[in-house]
Amino acid sequence: MTIKRFVGTLAGLGLAMAFATNAAAEEDERFINLASTTSTEQSGLFDAILPQFKEATGIDVRVVAVGTGQAFELARRGDADSLLVHDTAGEKAFIEEGYATERQPVMYNDFVLIGPGEDPADIADADDAADAFARIADAEVPFASRGDDSGTNRAELRLWESAGVDPGGEWYRELGSGMGPTLNTAAGMDAYVMSDRATWVAFDNRQDLEILFDGDEALFNQYGSLLISEERHPHLKHDLAKQWHEWLISADGQQAIADYELDGQQLFFPNAGENGDD
Template sequence: MHLRSFLALAVLAIAPFAHAQQTIRLSTTTSTENSGLLAWLLPAFEAKTGSKVRVISVGTGKALELARNGDVDVTLVHARGAEDKFVAEGHGIDRRDVMYNDFVVAGPAADPARVSGGKDVIAAFKKIAASDAKFISRGDNSGTDVMEKSYWKTAGVQPATGKYVSAGLGMGEVLNMAAELQAYTLTDRATYSSYKARTGLEVLVQGDPRMYNPYGIIAVNPERHKGVNHKGAMQLIDWITSSEGQQKIASFKPQGQQLFFPSASKPQAGAISR
């Protein structure tokens, strides 16, 4: 065989393998990682496409910063205001709804602030602030942290110095800290469910429409960062918002409980009923 023909055949043989090994860099929130959702979703995507997803799990603020700097190809977060700003400033394109769940107030079974059974998160925050109990905040500019801060602002109060702990940690670590200190915290339901057995914390407040927690996925703008894998980003976006991806999200039910609800085809109004 002529050397040129041999080399051409070799390139053709290697090309599919090289394509199969493309890496997609995804920045996302600790809730999607801590809950086990990504471990459930991504193997199905990788098996179907041959692509490899490298996950960087941080708070939403940091996830968007990584995307803004072009350090990732795509981001999956839950802070709609920040997401819209990110797109409006030209850092991201083709934002799509993916799924939703809700926030809950978790705390010790003893419930010293007497908030158990309530459905008004603002009233609950006022009671916590007036009590001697501690409150553990993410303190990391995550979607959960942003939402929590908005509740305190609406309530017009905050726990006294020494009773409000800004942890600067991910959701799972904050839940462990709340359990150790017998404190309250705001958490997404999915991460709470994954940590419930090890923390012993109870869901004490839930069902307030203001605790609606939507997630969106956004491709990094390739015009801003020429080196991003835009093709891979769109491949992931298209799959996770497809009927296959959405069904996979709906079927994630650890201990028989559905933790995320697909919303790509049916945008939600924001009401949560529990």
């Protein structure tokens, strides 16, 4: 009967596809889920270093790129085997809460202040980063903030604090977006914006925006790798995650990070073992 055949085919197809989907997912068990930040993913760093790690160990690293706040939350709930983020204060708190057992500085890059080429707030002549932020607040020119509790957002808020400004008002626009969308929006409304250098260099849709201020130590952006607590989340792949963590701070891993260039620029500077994380 036609109806039966039709329903039968439909059911068969559905089951076959459900199995195929599952098979694809379980193909390779030697992988870890790494919660990391959008900046590391979007700058292309992972595309460059993950194949080298895979060659050395046979382990696939599956990157879930989210804001630092969400990355912490994923790890807290036991959904990530490993963490690579850039919020030193948050990372230390994470260890104190007992969710992670060890933190290692891995690399740094820096934040840059970007704005329209005419520079209406004249931040290019600022003495330091705090002065640049104060000038933006004085001029009340549009500033696009991530507003998403990411590592970059947290760093930006600390800089406002050091400038003695409580940002708010019509010129201060909290977008609640990742770095890329924030740059897209800033380009659209000729706003000032703070970005990590890696995302900026990899970013194409710049329109009138350019780097106006950089180089201050206060704009230092440290990345750290965390070992998640085995006690809290015994189900995670701690052995594989430990191999990844140790590879990152090994000579090979550090070299792989140093070798990554985009448009002839080195974007991340390895500094494992150095005491420069505060």
